[in-house]
Amino acid sequence: MTEIVEQAIGRSRTARRRRKTGGITHIAVFLAPTVLIYSIFSIYPLIESLRLSLFDGQPDGSAVWIGLGNYATLLFDANWAVRFWNALWNNLILFFIHMIVQNPLGLLLAALLSLAPRFGGTYRTLIFVPTLLSVVIVGFVWELILSPLWGVAEGMMSAVGLGWLYAPWLGLEDSALTAVSLISVWQYVGIPMMLIYAALLSIPDELLDAARVDGLSGFAIFWKIKLPLILPTLGIVAILTYIGNFTSAFDLIYSIQGVLGPPDYSTDIMGTLMFRTFFGQQTQIGDIHMGATVASMMFFIILIGVTIYLLGVQRRLTRYEM
Amino acid sequence: MSTVDTTRARRGRMGRLGAAAGVHAVLLAYTIIAIFPVLIVVLNSFKNRRGIFTEPLALPRTETFSVEGYATVLTEGNFLLYYSNSLIVTVVSLFLILLFGAMAAHALSEYRFKLNALLGVYLILGIMVPIRLGTVAILQLMVDLSLVNTLISLILVYTAQGLPIAVFILTEFMRTLSRDIKDCARVDGLSEYRIFFEVVLPLVRPVLATVAVFSMIPIWNDLWFPLILASSDATKTVTLGVQQFIGQYTVNWSAVLASLSIAILPVLVLYAIFSRQLISGITAGAVKG
Structure with a gap:
């Protein structure tokens, strides 16, 4: 993201060099709608959520300032802490599975597509189809396919002699989170594939020709030349995966498993915890202040991830002029 | 000497053929994995209950063909209304994103003023922090x-x-536009507003289309905000409508499969029409990023 900031600064420098065009009313008119809508419905709610997390609701409807009290409750109160750490841990597992399955798979598909095989465009178009579908639809489709009631998955596995491996994965505590993660991988692998594919296409041919003349094999060219050149894109893919983990993952788990993250909270993530805390569920009464606290914790966790990426990962990646 | 050369050439050609076959095998296998679940749902939505359960992998035959699921969905669910809700929300949001986004991007790329860099950074924050x-x-x-x-x-x-994201992509693109055209328009006495609407907007039309397709998917598919802000019967979107319909009809498999297909098919049709635009949009954005 630093390059975005740098670009923004560079942009203002070129802008400054430009001829002044008199008056500023039109500039304000051009900017006002965006700045207003964005500030009111995106930035203000975020700040307001942070503020709400510092208060505690009273039975009479008023709110009392309690500083970081809600955070202490979330992190240390026995009932809350167990849910919080469980949800965070599940989120990290979700992220981990995406990093070791989705992104390498995206890289493999992109690398194969970049060889420009025949029908490459068709493969690319079809592999991207799941990404377009609503998470709700994807969730139900897989729920049906994996369902022991319908038996499609079981029947197909039996047909190739693997029937004994089948289990109702979504319903078992040990496998539910992995199953949900893999469904999500299936849906979203198109995004890293496209981003990496585009990066591979932007590598100049002269560079690859030179390597071929030097006698490098196709595999060596990929490993020693292409991969180092697309590292910045892999970094972007990683941080997008991390952020998506805390946002869009909710929709999938909510549609397949519901808001409690069953069985026994094994698929409970920060998104479902926030939803439950805010709106209440069954025995639990909704609490905006604790809901805001969970949301703010998600904000800080995302911030930590983005900071690590900006300072630790992106700085170290050499950017080649291509 | 020449025989060695031809053997080597043949081996090279065989190797290339083998490699190409390998590439196709992997891509084809994954393509099947990607579209099989979608196909099986759409196929089975055209079968009766017995057909769905006894031969889920077969094409609908005369004995198993049935549209009872669709009949249930169309009479019980209010899908026409949900569709029009989704359509209104998506089209109006897209229109505002494109119009306001282009205006802001024009201001940021065209004029020098004090807060320019700061505003650019302020707006970019929204790309990193999810609004949810x-x-x-x-x-x-x-x-x-x-x-x-x-x-x-x-x-x-x-x-x-x-x-x-719209402001970011459009600003990047507008910076590459030639200044001469705009300065000519100024010499001709066009106001800054007319320059934007009559000179700049037509020039960025292709990028607007890209941003539109790009922004559309998360809006059309969102479940979170319809669930929280507009879950009443009159304001349900398709995504929420399907989610709740399936919740009620879990035992009626034909209806469930039909409602899923009804939600999937328009997206697939639109994708078939716009896939080139969408994919070039994503890859163009990536090259810049």
Whole structure:
């Protein structure tokens, strides 16, 4: 993201060099709608959520300032802490599975597509189809396919002699989170594939020709030349995966498993915890202040991830002029 | 000597053929994995109950063909209304994102003023921080504005959500436009507004299309905000409608499969029409990033 900031600064420098065009009313008119809508419905709610997390609701409807009290409750109160750490841990597992399955798979598909095989465009178009579908639809489709009631998955596995491996994965505590993660991988692998594919296409041919003349094999060219050149894109893919983990993952788990993250909270993530805390569920009464606290914790966790990426990962990646 | 050469050449050609076959095998296998679940749902939605359960992998035959699921969905569910809700929300949000986004991008790329860099960074924050984290306050705000259970609430949120990336992409592109045309227009005495609407907008039309397709998917598919801000019967979107319909009809498999297909098919048709645009949009954005 630093390059975005740098670009923004560079942009203002070129802008400054430009001829002044008199008056500023039109500039304000051009900017006002965006700045207003964005500030009111995106930035203000975020700040307001942070503020709400510092208060505690009273039975009479008023709110009392309690500083970081809600955070202490979330992190240390026995009932809350167990849910919080469980949800965070599940989120990290979700992220981990995406990093070791989705992104390498995206890289493999992109690398194969970049060889420009025949029908490459068709493969690319079809592999991207799941990404377009609503998470709700994807969730139900897989729920049906994996369902022991319908038996499609079981029947197909039996047909190739693997029937004994089948289990109702979504319903078992040990496998539910992995199953949900893999469904999500299936849906979203198109995004890293496209981003990496585009990066591979932007590598100049002269560079690859030179390597071929030097006698490098196709595999060596990929490993020693292409991969180092697309590292910045892999970094972007990683941080997008991390952020998506805390946002869009909710929709999938909510549609397949519901808001409690069953069985026994094994698929409970920060998104479902926030939803439950805010709106209440069954025995639990909704609490905006604790809901805001969970949301703010998600904000800080995302911030930590983005900071690590900006300072630790992106700085170290050499950017080649291509 | 020549025989060695031909053997080597043949081996090279065989190797290339083998490699090409390998590439196709992997891509084809994954393509099947990607579309098989979608196909099986759409196929089975055209079968009767017995057909769905006894031969889920077969094509519908005369004995198993049935559209009873679709009949149930069309009579029981209010899908026409859900569709028009989704359509209104998506189209209006897209229009606002494109118009306001282009205006802001034009201001940021065209004029020199004090807050330019700062505003650029401020708007980019929205790309990194998901708007959902502010849900608690968004709901309160909508309650205060009496906008709960209206499509306007969704439109406002989606516009706020889509603007940062739209401004970013459009600013990048507008900086590459030639200044001469705009300066000519100024010499001709066109106002700054007319320069934007009559000179700049037509020039960025292809990028607008890209941003549109790009911003559309998360709006059309969102479940979170319809669930929280507009879950009333009159304001349900397709995504929420399907989700709740399936919740009620879990045992009626034909109806479930039909409602899923009804939600999938328009997206597939649109994709078939716009896939070139969409894919070039994503790859163009990536090259810049």
